[in-house]
Amino acid sequence: MRLLRLTSDLPDVGPDPVLVAALDGWTDAGSAGTSAAERLIDQFEGTELGAFDPDALYDYRDRRPVVEIDQGLLGVPRWPELHVDVVTPPAGPTLIIVGGAEPDLRWRTVAEDLVELTEVLDIRRYVGLGSVPGPIPHTRPVQLISTSSDPDLLDRFGRPHEQVVVPASCQVALEASFRTAGLTTLGLWARLPHYVATDYPAASKALLERFSAYTGTPVDTSDLDAAIEDQREQLDEAAAAxxxxxxxxxxxxxxxxxxxxxxxxxxxxxxxxxxxxxxxxxxxxxxxxxxxxxxxxxxxxx
The missing domain is CATH 1.10.287 (Helix Hairpins)
Structure with a gap:
């Protein structure tokens, strides 16, 4: 692997592990996909398996590191990163989660490294968690669509009706590479209101519920309900005004x-x-x- 640096020994992932990806960027509207992935890592106490060399992936003039300055004292820069974590839920398969900042560069090399990782760990399934803005009202349930290498999964989880040509995100390009490598791929995409510019917890909950239905991972999303209700009330008030x-x-x-x-x-x-x-x-x-x-x-x- 050329860019992925393992920080721990390869784990015993058991039968049928699943590769999961959620990157920020334009296919992470409302931070729905990345928030869902972070919840999986936090809820099941994931451990870091490795990380990609950030100097090879990011244009720091475009995605600058963040530095806290406290009364003139410089803190430690927080650099963008793309990391790989291992999550072992109490039920369902082991999850290998790729998350973080969408790379500016070397997308194909990232894909090649991850394909090599799937071969080493005998991973045969992939799930992507993402979200896109669309003509969806906040007064209706979050709409989910899917992309997949398996027509049966498309029928089960929501097949888009239209044929479109769009600029690919890195996450979409990764899914295409995994499909070419022979994995069974499933991209779950929440469509959320285009006029919401903040985090959209209802979309994260919808993604996690659909993810759980596919993998059998027992995800608890009940603590999102209060935030979902508060946001709905705020949007209702804004619309009424x-x-x-x-x-x-x-x-x-x-x-x-x-x-x-x-x-x-x-x-x-x-x-x-x-x-x-x-x-x-x-x-x-x-x-x-x-x-x-x-x-x-x-x-x-x-």
Missing amino acids: SDEITEHVRGLESMYDAVVEAERLERLEPGDGRLADLTAEQVPSGEEIAAEVERFLRGRAD
Whole structure:
């Protein structure tokens, strides 16, 4: 391994260990994926297995280290890092969790090192935890979609309806590399309101619940409920204070409900084209959604 430096001996991971990844960046909206991964490490007292050489991965002019200055006294810089932890839950498989700051450089080398690690530890499954902003209202449940090398997993955990071409994050590129290497891959992606610029605990909870359903990991998310309720109340108050925001949220609710209903009918009568029959008024095109997002954000900036 060229960049990954192991800081402890390779563990006995038991049968069917699972590689997990959650990196910050544009596919970590609301810090949902990274928060979910950190909860797994904290809840089950994970231990560090290794870390990547940060000097090889980061442009420090773009992602500068953070230094605390206390009345003129400099603290120790906190450098961006990409680390690998081992988590052994009381039930379910051992988890090898890759987390931290999305690298600026050497993505393919990172992927090669991680593929080599999967070969050494006989890891055959991968799960990614991430999140993206979308035309989703905060008044509805978090919507989850998936990417996978297995069509059955796509049907089970939520297959995106559209075909899109987007700039890849490092996490997406890693998943593609793991698929090419022969792992069974599952990327879990929470879609959360594009107008929420802070952490979104409801998305982290949704990711962990879906992760638990797949791996059998007994994750406790009950302590997130209070934060979820508080944020919902704050967003409701913000919406109520502006007719424009209220109208915007209602429009998102109509789109969300139309898609949910079409999906329900599609499950009852597979192949009847209900999803394809949705009108542009019910589910606008990507260009229309982007224009609406830009309009809304411009209005808030003003």
